[in-house]
Amino acid sequence: MSNIYGPGGTLPPIPDDLTIAQFILDAAHVSRPQVVTSCLIDDSTGRKTKMDEVCVRIRTRALAQSLQTHWDIVNVLEILFLECCLADYPVAVWAVHLLGGIVTAANPAYTTGELEHQLVTTEAKLMIVHPASYAVALRAASTAGLPMERIILIDSLKDANSRPHHIVQELITEGYQHHSILVESRFRPGEGRTRLAFLSFSSGTTGKAKAVCIPHYATIAAVIQLAHLVNSQPRSSDERKIRPGDVWLAHIYGLVVMMHFAFFYGGALIVVPRFNFVEMLKSIERYRVNVLPVVPPQVVLLCKHSDVKNYDLRSIRLLISGAAPLSAELITQLSQILPSASIGQGYGMTEVVGSIAFPQMEQKIGTPGSAGRLVPGMIARVVRPDGTIAKIGEPGHLLISGPATALGYLKNEEATKETFVDGWVHTGDEVIINEQSEIFILDRIKELLKVKGYQVAPAELEGHLLDHPDVADICVVGLQDDYSGELPLAFVVPSTKATERIKRDPAEAERVRAILMKHVADAKVHYKRLAGGVEFVESIPKNPSGKLLRRVLRERAREMQKQGKLSSKPRAKL
Known part of the structure; x- marks a missing residue:
């Protein structure tokens, strides 16, 4: 077969004329239990936000009203969230969806360059940020050309002298007064199949992460x-x-x-x-x-x-x-x-x-x-x-x-x-x-690594390392690890100058390894770092068309790991 x-x-039937927020917050559906007790509970305080009281539904509409009032959100506006597990995170996402906007969520551990890539790719017009990620977000926004007044904070900054920004809770409070006049986005039959809700980034096998269009x-x-x-x-x-x-x-x-x-x-x-x-x-x-x-x-x-x-x-x-x-x-x-x-x-x-x-x-x-x-x-x-x-x-x-x-x-x-x-x-x-x-x-088949559940594209690390003057050629593979699943390990052909330095002083090999690992750590999110180490080789195996034979080096790495012959001890920690 x-x-x-x-x-x-x-x-059961799948509605194609509703936004996600309308389906989750309002729609009756045969798949849904008759008695729904949904709520969000803040782990640190125990505070509950229920669906049916002064609640998720009302807070969502209040925030949507303020977003509509201040920024005139319409169908194609993309909003970038620096992901944060707070009770108002779903409220903020669904508020954007009620208005027909698009959400693109970013890892809060991203570096400035990684966040800037996402801002530029999605052409986001607003950014909602947790205070812990504010410094990175501000730098990325500045480089990407996103005005400071279009940065919204999930919570207040501790620095009393910090620049003024809208706060989500303040916008919700403001919206309570006017949410009854909210103009929600309404889809025609079939429109939900093509109208985007999320631009979620997924690592591909080549280059930087790609934005997946999710309706x-x-x-x-x-x-x-x-x-x-x-x-x-x-x-x-x-x-x-x-x-x-x-x-x-x-x-x-x-x-x-x-x-x-x-x-x-x-x-x-x-x-x-x-x-x-x-x-x-x-x-x-x-x-x-x-x-x-x-x-x-x-x-x-x-x-x-x-x-x-x-x-x-x-x-x-x-x-x-x-x-x-x-x-x-x-x-x-x-x-x-x-x-x-x-x-x-x-x-x-x-x-x-x-x-x-x-x-x-x-x-x-x-x-x-x-x-x-x-x-x-x-x-x-x-x-x-x-x-x-x-x-x-x-x-x-x-x-x-x-x-x-x-x-x-x-x-x-x-x-x-x-x-x-x-x-x-x-x-x-x-x-x-x-x-x-x-x-x-x-x-x-696509050769992606999975590090602590995150996707890591070897080509992204290879491209970054090839920019370093000590690297002539490179191939990154995954080293098996019980805790992290896989750890990025780089097989590196040193440049001519680096090879000469290593020949003159064998201790230079360890210094070059440390330099290359720092080169990645300084530019990439933590799970993309070379926790598997760096191994020097004379050449990278390739097929006649020049494609990396990654499986050959992956098998070599497994054998070296089994025999205890890796130059660096893998750095995964419990």
Whole structure:
């Protein structure tokens, strides 16, 4: 069979005439529980913002009114958020969507150059910033030509002499007086399929990250897919792993699973401003967390951190691991730490918006090695290298189709044609899919690294390092690591001058390594640093057309790691 369908039957209707905010805050839908108790809970204060009181809905409309009044937001205005896990973050996102604006979220750890790239690419007209990221945001805005008065702060700056900016809470208070006259964006039937809601950046295999164009319809579809998956389980609602009223710890998987699906399905979201493992344990115990989304580095901490035994984690009913594969050995260890919890893996990518696969709801422990089962509404193909369709259980390149797919890459026609082909998203992952529609990821055809759940494009680091005078040629590969998943390791051919210096003084080799690692650390976000180290080689293996034979060096790195022959000790830390 050429196509493999996510089980669960036909999806309920997916509205294509609503903004995401209208769907989440106002729309009745057959997939939604009848009793919805959604709320946002500030982890540090315990303050609840409920949907139905002086609440998320009213705060969203009040902020939208102020944004409309001050900046006349209309359909195509892009707003950049420096991501922050605060209770008003969803409020701010949905306020923009009510007005038909587009949101592009940036990692708060970005350097000035990385943030400037996103500002310029998206042509953002406003920026909403957490005070902790203010200095970087101000420099990036200045370089990108964004006026200072178009920077909005999530909270006040501590410096009394700082420049004046609008504050989100002040805008909400101001909007309370006028939100009844708010003019919301209204879509015509079908318009939600093409009107953009998000420009989410995803690392490609070449150059800098690309902006993925995500329409309102795709995000709504992703929410309905997950709700339909939960609702289609044969057990009663009290026996399901995900239930209305569940407490979720909201610190990752922010776009669809947490901020939209969990809220839509009646969850209480514990909003954590900054990840700290011990504080996470305290929050689980304090709020009796039921659903815990994690990434493999956090699983390692749950298995190995000495403080775990000091906290009561028995409230956890479901632990979902995603962003990178989780080994069967770690799952076994984790099941001993959390014996009452169901444990499973999920799999997704920005270009497919939501989840491609989700943990098997009928299993206490997901099938070892599986990245989950195809969600309802997803259609998969596995393609052999010669372009023919693979059989069930046979490896090949995974192609995905379904309602929750992006439209392409912003201002990048070549990359769009490469990834989005005739209604299919080419994931770049080599997989096997079995008779139960479970996905097993074998390798990354696109060669992206996954560091602590983040995508890292080797070509981006290679391009940066080639600018250094001590580098003649380079290839970056991933070094396997239990905590981080992978660590960037650079195989470097030193320049002629650097080689001469090393020959004169062998100690110079270590100095050059340190210089190159600092060269990356000074310009790139923390997870892109060369934590795997630098290895000097005489040449980089390439095929006749000049393409890097990255797999050759990846295998060499694994062998060197196994034999303890790496020049630098990998720098991942618990």
